[in-house]
Amino acid sequence: MLGVLAACIVTAGALYRLAPSLTVVEVYAPTAKASSATPLCPWRKSEEDMKVFFPGATHYDTHIAILSERLAQLKARLGRWPRPEENPFYIHDVYADNRLLGRVALQRVKGEFGAIEVVLAVDNFGAVRGLRLQRLREPDVTARVLQSPQWLHSFRGQDQSSVLKLGVDVPDVPPVAKKSATAIVEGVRSLLVLLDEASQTTARATARATARRQDKHH
Amino acid sequence: MLLLSLRNLTRRPLRSALTLVGLAIAVATLACLSAFGNGYERSLGSEINGMGMQLMLVPMGCPYDAAARVLRGKGLEYSLGQDAVEQARRDPAVEVAAPLLMAAVPRVQENRTDVWVGLDQAARQLKPWWNTSAGKEWFDKPNSVILGAEAAELEMRATGDKLFSPETRHTFQVSGVLKRSGTSDDSLFFVPLATAQSMFKQPQRITAVAIRLRDPSLLPEAAERLQKIPGAQVVTLTEMMGTFLNLIGAARALLTSIAVVALAAGALGVFNTLLAAIVERTGEIAIMRALGASKMQIFGLFTIESLLLTTAGSLLGLLMVSVAGRGFENIARHLVPMAPTGAILLLTPVLMAQCMALGAGIGVLAGAYPAWQATRLSPANALKPE
Numbered sequence: 063m064l065g066v067l068a069a070c071i072v073t074a075g076a077l078y079r080l081a082p083s084l085t086v087v088e089v090y091a092p093t094a095k096a097s098s099a100t101p102l103c104p105w106r107k108s109e110e111d112m113k114v115f116f117p118g119a120t121h122y123d124t125h126i127a128i129l130s131e132r133l134a135q136l137k138a139r140l141g142r143w144p145r146p147e148e149n150p151f152y153i154h155d156v157y158a159d160n161r162l163l164g165r166v167a168l169q170r171v172k173g174e175f176g177a178i179e180v181v182l183a184v185d186n187f188g189a190v191r192g193l194r195l196q197r198l199r200e201p202d203v204t205a206r207v208l209q210s211p212q213w214l215h216s217f218r219g220q221d222q223s224s225v226l227k228l229g230v231d232v233p234d235v236p237p238v239a240k241k242s243a244t245a246i247v248e249g250v251r252s253l254l255v256l257l258d259e260a261s262q263t264t265a266r267a268t269a270r271a272t273a274r275r276q277d278k279h280h
Numbered sequence: 281m282l283l284l285s286l287r288n289l290t291r292r293p294l295r296s297a298l299t300l301v302g303l304a305i306a307v308a309t310l311a312c313l314s315a316f317g318n319g320y321e322r323s324l325g326s327e328i329n330g331m332g333m334q335l336m337l338v339p340m341g342c343p344y345d346a347a348a349r350v351l352r353g354k355g356l357e358y359s360l361g362q363d364a365v366e367q368a369r370r371d372p373a374v375e376v377a378a379p380l381l382m383a384a385v386p387r388v389q390e391n392r393t394d395v396w397v398g399l400d401q402a403a404r405q406l407k408p409w410w411n412t413s414a415g416k417e418w419f420d421k422p423n424s425v426i427l428g429a430e431a432a433e434l435e436m437r438a439t440g441d442k443l444f445s446p447e448t449r450h451t452f453q454v455s456g457v458l459k460r461s462g463t464s465d466d467s468l469f470f471v472p473l474a475t476a477q478s479m480f481k482q483p484q485r486i487t488a489v490a491i492r493l494r495d496p497s498l499l500p501e502a503a504e505r506l507q508k509i510p511g512a513q514v515v516t517l518t519e520m521m522g523t524f525l526n527l528i529g530a531a532r533a534l535l536t537s538i539a540v541v542a543l544a545a546g547a548l549g550v551f552n553t554l555l556a557a558i559v560e561r562t563g564e565i566a567i568m569r570a571l572g573a574s575k576m577q578i579f580g581l582f583t584i585e586s587l588l589l590t591t592a593g594s595l596l597g598l599l600m601v602s603v604a605g606r607g608f609e610n611i612a613r614h615l616v617p618m619a620p621t622g623a624i625l626l627l628t629p630v631l632m633a634q635c636m637a638l639g640a641g642i643g644v645l646a647g648a649y650p651a652w653q654a655t656r657l658s659p660a661n662a663l664k665p666e
Contacts, residue, residue, distance in 0.1 A: 106390065107389075170436060171436075172436040173436075175442050175443060175444035175451065176435045176444060177434065177436040197390055199435070199444050199445070200444060201449075201451070205446075
């Protein structure tokens with residue numbers, strides 16, 4: 063018994079001596095590594111999409127942005143409260159070796175005939191690089207319009223400051239596809255806002271951590 | 281004497297703790313397996329009873345496989361003629377005969393399958409839990425679809441929305457969304473039987489007939505008569521449950537034998553701990569004897585030590601099951617066939633008492649020999665200087 067007690071005292075003493083070097087620098091990190099849980103809207107053809115959106119991409123890294131502290135801003139910008147699948151928000155950072163090429167995010171939107179899954183790729187400045195509909199159950203005539211390269215390419219270059227309205231930034235579509243097209247446009251706008259808020263949150267957290275570290279040094 | 285036993289055990293805390301943990305793991309394994317058996321049986325039973333039917337008519341083939349596929353919401357490769365329903369309904373013992381047509385549409389890109397179920401009005405009588413959270417309770421048009429809660433969530437559909445089936449090129453209107461039931465119904469797309477038959481080009485064909493009898497005691501005779509319907513075979517749900525329990529039972533027997541070995545190892549640990557304690561405390565026992573302690577008291581002392589160890593081990597084991605049981609349940613759910621949706625780990629007070637009694641029994645048995653050895657020590661010999 064005494065032996066165990068002595069061992070405890072010795073270990074505690076050693077830990078106390080080592081304490082400064084073991085101190086964990088407190089960093090508020092609003093992003094976390096993706097858990098093994100599958101998001102409601104997973105990136106289904108990641109390899110193919112990466113090649114199309116970011117030629118030369120070697121890999122991607124998924125992280126989860128926690129946007130809880132930005133709920134009020136999100137509500138104001140989205141015009142609605144974020145849905146549960148938008149917070150936590152899954153972001154896929156695409157790299158060429160160690161160089162960040164851009165990001166990919168996904169969103170489910172309510173199409174006229176079923177859910178539509180939107181894959182959006184943005185560059186490092188938050189401008190749209192590419193868009194793909196990875197899942198939809200629209201009738202052929204609607205699907206053809208929505209998946210036409212011209213219409214999808216019209217999103218290129220749009221960013222979070224764009225108005226993003228059918229017939230304004232994005233070409234209008236025939237009436238048959240209007241409802242689903244509007245949903246897609248709104249989905250893209252939401253994704254751009256979410257990505258922007260996520261990057262702002264990360265930047266703020268990094269600044270806070272740096273400031274805290276500097277305070278500690280002083 | 282209890283205090284003395286406790287003090288003796290804490291003299292070698294590490295040895296006592298290791299013995300205790302070994303026994304705890306053995307008891308936890310055994311408790312987990314027993315709780316799993318009880319829970320699985322009860323949950324499967326309540327799920328099958330909740331179906332409101334006693335038997336199913338399925339196409340010829342392996343009846344259990346066929347019925348299991350239908351119950352799990354998977355399609356069958358073969359079908360029955362719809363006249364089988366009329367024949368079944370003519371049977372005097374049959375109260376309700378509900379035809380079903382199930383078809384699975386794989387969506388490879390999405391790594392899932394849409395399961396469409398065609399039902400007629402009779403099916404409602406077999407589904408007392410059929411409740412929609414929104415919209416109508418039943419199909420109002422041939423192109424109506426009622427969605428399970430998960431299916432509606434996945435497709436982002438609400439009452440009045442359209443739903444398109446790209447594979448069969450049918451457009452539906454959502455007439456209702458079912459309340460979450462925790463069963464396979466949650467992920468299904470329900471449509472009128474005739475619509476399903478036209479969608480999947482199976483005119484006048486069905487995949488199964490669910491049957492409820494007027495009186496469950498008529499089951500043997502009814503099954504015998506229904507068996508004569510051409511191309512069909514009868515599967516009673518009791519038989520199905522028995523088959524699943526047999527399957528589980530075989531695996532459980534194997535795992536129980538492992539748990540028994542673990543228990544035996546735990547008992548040997550207690551045995552070894554006590555034997556070592558006697559060797560270490562020979563002088564002390566001799567002094568106690570010299571001071572007037574009876575053989576019975578020495579025997580009692582070691583038996584209590586053993587009982588304390590095993591009781592604490594059993595308690596720790598049960599605590600481990602209570603804490604980690606949910607994790608075990610999740611793993612088991614993925615490994616066992618036909619895992620019911622209800623809780624499959626049922627740790628009842630009776631089971632806990634049984635485990636405690638087993639632990640105590642092991643304590644008495646494992647402590648008996650060392651305690652007897654302790655009583656045989658002669659004080660004069662033990663105290664003789666070497």
